[in-house]
Amino acid sequence: MDIFVFILAIVALGIIGDVVKKNINxxxxxxxxxxxxxxxxxxxxxxxxxxxxxxxDQKTQLKQTIDSL
Numbered sequence: 806m807d808i809f810v811f812i813l814a815i816v817a818l819g820i821i822g823d824v825v826k827k828n829i830n831x832x833x834x835x836x837x838x839x840x841x842x843x844x845x846x847x848x849x850x851x852x853x854x855x856x857x858x859x860x861x862d863q864k865t866q867l868k869q870t871i872d873s874l
Contacts, residue, residue, distance in 0.1 A: 859871075
């Protein structure tokens with residue numbers, strides 16, 4: 806009976822180790838997606854700031870900005 810418990814413990818540790826390993830690997834993938842999403846968000850944020858500046862400027866500044874683009 807003691808050998809059976811020992812073998813069962815080894816198998817359980819192997820399964821737990823595999824689950825933890827898969828969990829860590831899945832977290833690594835989400836981090837890279839978050840970094841990519843963050844970069845895209847920052848790009849969009851800069852574009853919105855530019856558009857807000859164009860919309861809120863006076864007419865003469867607006868014409869100069871459009872001409873410079």
